[in-house]
Amino acid sequence: MQRLSATACWPVFNNEGMRMLEGSLQRSSPSPLMDKAGLAAAQLALSIAPHAQRIWIAAGPGNNGGDGLAAACHLHQWGKSVIVSLLGEPEALPADARSAWQRAKQTGIHITQHMPWNDLQSMTEEDLCIDALLGLGASRPLSQAMRSWIQAINNAQAHILALDIPTGLNPESGQLLGCVDAEPQAIHAEHTLTFIAAKPGMFMGHGRDLCGHIWLDTLAGPTHRPPTDTTPQACLNPRPSTLTKSHASHKGSHGDVVVIGGESMARRGMGMTGAAVLAATASLHAGAGRVMLHLLDDAPCTDIPSDVMRRDWSSLSLYTSSVVCGCGGGQAVIAVMPEVLQGSARLVLDADALNALAQDAHLQSLLQQRSANQPTVITPHPLEAARLLKTTSSDIQNNRLKAAQDLADWLHCTVVLKGSGTVIAAPGQTPRINTTGNGKLATGGTGDVLAGLMGARLAQGMSAFEAACSAVHQHGALADEWPEHTALTASRLASSLR
Numbered sequence: 001m002q003r004l005s006a007t008a009c010w011p012v013f014n015n016e017g018m019r020m021l022e023g024s025l026q027r028s029s030p031s032p033l034m035d036k037a038g039l040a041a042a043q044l045a046l047s048i049a050p051h052a053q054r055i056w057i058a059a060g061p062g063n064n065g066g067d068g069l070a071a072a073c074h075l076h077q078w079g080k081s082v083i084v085s086l087l088g089e090p091e092a093l094p095a096d097a098r099s100a101w102q103r104a105k106q107t108g109i110h111i112t113q114h115m116p117w118n119d120l121q122s123m124t125e126e127d128l129c130i131d132a133l134l135g136l137g138a139s140r141p142l143s144q145a146m147r148s149w150i151q152a153i154n155n156a157q158a159h160i161l162a163l164d165i166p167t168g169l170n171p172e173s174g175q176l177l178g179c180v181d182a183e184p185q186a187i188h189a190e191h192t193l194t195f196i197a198a199k200p201g202m203f204m205g206h207g208r209d210l211c212g213h214i215w216l217d218t219l220a221g222p223t224h225r226p227p228t229d230t231t232p233q234a235c236l237n238p239r240p241s242t243l244t245k246s247h248a249s250h251k252g253s254h255g256d257v258v259v260i261g262g263e264s265m266a267r268r269g270m271g272m273t274g275a276a277v278l279a280a281t282a283s284l285h286a287g288a289g290r291v292m293l294h295l296l297d298d299a300p301c302t303d304i305p306s307d308v309m310r311r312d313w314s315s316l317s318l319y320t321s322s323v324v325c326g327c328g329g330g331q332a333v334i335a336v337m338p339e340v341l342q343g344s345a346r347l348v349l350d351a352d353a354l355n356a357l358a359q360d361a362h363l364q365s366l367l368q369q370r371s372a373n374q375p376t377v378i379t380p381h382p383l384e385a386a387r388l389l390k391t392t393s394s395d396i397q398n399n400r401l402k403a404a405q406d407l408a409d410w411l412h413c414t415v416v417l418k419g420s421g422t423v424i425a426a427p428g429q430t431p432r433i434n435t436t437g438n439g440k441l442a443t444g445g446t447g448d449v450l451a452g453l454m455g456a457r458l459a460q461g462m463s464a465f466e467a468a469c470s471a472v473h474q475h476g477a478l479a480d481e482w483p484e485h486t487a488l489t490a491s492r493l494a495s496s497l498r
């Protein structure tokens with residue numbers, strides 16, 4: 001068993017991949033995998049709540065419930081006071097779960113089909129609730145009974161350990177399963193022990209909030225080899241190696257970034273120069289050799305850092321630069337898009353450049369025609385992605401990995417689909433899910449900072465996919481390390497880049 005960290009490239013599998021891995025593992029395992037899962041759960045339970053006087057295990061009607069029952073046997077044998085509630089009929093349990101139920105009965109564990117209200121009320125912070133209600137088989141909105149059991153677990157004073165996945169969380173999308181005629185409910189776990197491999201929904205949408213600390217037990221023996229036809233749906237985005245500048249380098253060695261954006265107040269009464277300035281500031285702090293700023297409409301702007309060079313359109317050299325286009329671009333950006341798409345050596349398209357792209361098939365084909373040695377990254381948030389794919393943002397959120405990959409394959413570029421669990425996809429690459437970052441980033445302008453940072457990484461010689469992965473990881477890591485009593489604002493974020 002190991003704790004998943006943000007440093008390694010862990011593979012994650014969708015339900016179909018999980019079922020294939022499960023089948024292959026089970027065939028090579030002399031004992032039911034559930035026995036191993038139960039033991040691992042019991043061991044983690046003890047280390048989370050070593051002084052627990054009571055452990056309540058809420059077991060559901062499938063094999064996830066079986067994991068809970070198998071864990072109950074070990075905890076009981078180790079002298080712990082275990083209460084098991086089964087939400088379902090024992091006779092209807094699948095085979096392995098039914099054996100676990102029989103063993104638990106024989107061991108003398110009291111199993112009811114009700115919530116233990118009295119025990120729940122007297123639970124303390126040292127006690128433990130184990131959520132073994134639903135795992136991968138969660139297939140429909142939660143029933144009323146499931147919902148009230150979830151509420152009871154969340155309301156208990158005790159620690160909460162979820163087995164495989166917190167009940168109520170869709171393991172593939174990270175969205176909530178929903179409830180019949182009621183507000184969605186889900187377990188808010190302090191720890192989640194996931195089996196065999198991690199699932200994508202644990203790292204996107206609500207996953208990060210609901211899972212708490214994530215532990216993985218592969219249930220594999222040392223000689224097990226995963227089937228070669230089961231490819232991961234994605235990998236977690238590992239920490240990039242640190243960039244160093246050699247002693248012999250000069251400013252030309254670290255590349256030029258050109259930021260194009262910032263519609264003027266005069267055009268539509270919405271001054272958006274700040275977004276472009278943020279991107280330029282981010283490029284500068286991230287170590288680009290030189291940063292040039294072209295404000296659309298040649299908008300007046302007084303807060304440009306003195307080390308950012310202002311340029312008019314005719315003095316830009318797009319064909320030697322890493323271009324970041326679209327931040328605060330409004331409608332003014334539309335006119336420059338064809339030249340930007342055709343001429344830029346390396347390109348990041350953000351914000352209004354993406355809205356322009358969504359509306360114009362000619363721009364889409366110019367993007368598709370950019371050559372392999374003209375690296376390109378687009379950085380949509382879910383609504384921008386929805387505009388591009390002509391769908392809704394909730395559809396994007398329900399299928400983040402697919403949406404990012406579809407965009408990458410269609411537009412022949414690297415795609416950064418932003419939000420909780422940013423996805424990075426590119427043609428022919430296994431998508432990455434980023435695990436750094438948090439809700440502090442949900443403030444205006446942080447996306448502009450990300451675009452500027454990505455421009456700097458392209459300028460420093462990274463490929464589009466590498467630049468995107470590296471920038472997204474670093475951007476989120478800064479938010480994770482943000483000092484507790486200082487507000488995270490986009491301008492502070494840009495200035496704290498290195």
Ligand SMILES: NC(=O)C1=CN([C@@H]2O[C@H](COP(=O)(O)OP(=O)(O)OC[C@H]3O[C@@H](n4cnc5c(N)ncnc54)[C@H](OP(=O)(O)O)[C@@H]3O)[C@@H](O)[C@H]2O)[C@@H](O)CC1
Nearest residue numbers: 033034061062063064134135136137138139140141142164
């Ligand atoms: N097999 C193995 O080798 C291993 C499996 N392992 C474990 O098994 C888990 C997968 O087990 P699983 O497939 O039995 O699914 P599980 O999540 O327990 O639920 C299915 C049951 O829930 C019901 N149900 C569904 N939705 C519902 C809802 N909204 N509200 C209420 N009920 C709902 C559904 O009913 P049905 O839809 O069939 O009517 C069915 O009865 C996996 O996550 C891991 O923990 C590990 O031990 C490793 C080895």
Ligand SMILES: Nc1ncnc2c1ncn2[C@@H]1O[C@H](COP(=O)(O)OP(=O)(O)O)[C@@H](O)[C@H]1O
Nearest residue numbers: 418419420437438439441442444445446447448
């Ligand atoms: N809850 C969150 N968890 C992690 N990252 C987030 C969260 N909310 C926003 N972000 C990140 O903050 C940035 C916001 O970008 P964007 O939506 O383009 O905003 P803006 O246009 O105001 O700059 C993205 O990098 C996004 O991934």
Ligand SMILES: [K+]
Nearest residue numbers: 131134163165
């Ligand atoms: K569970």
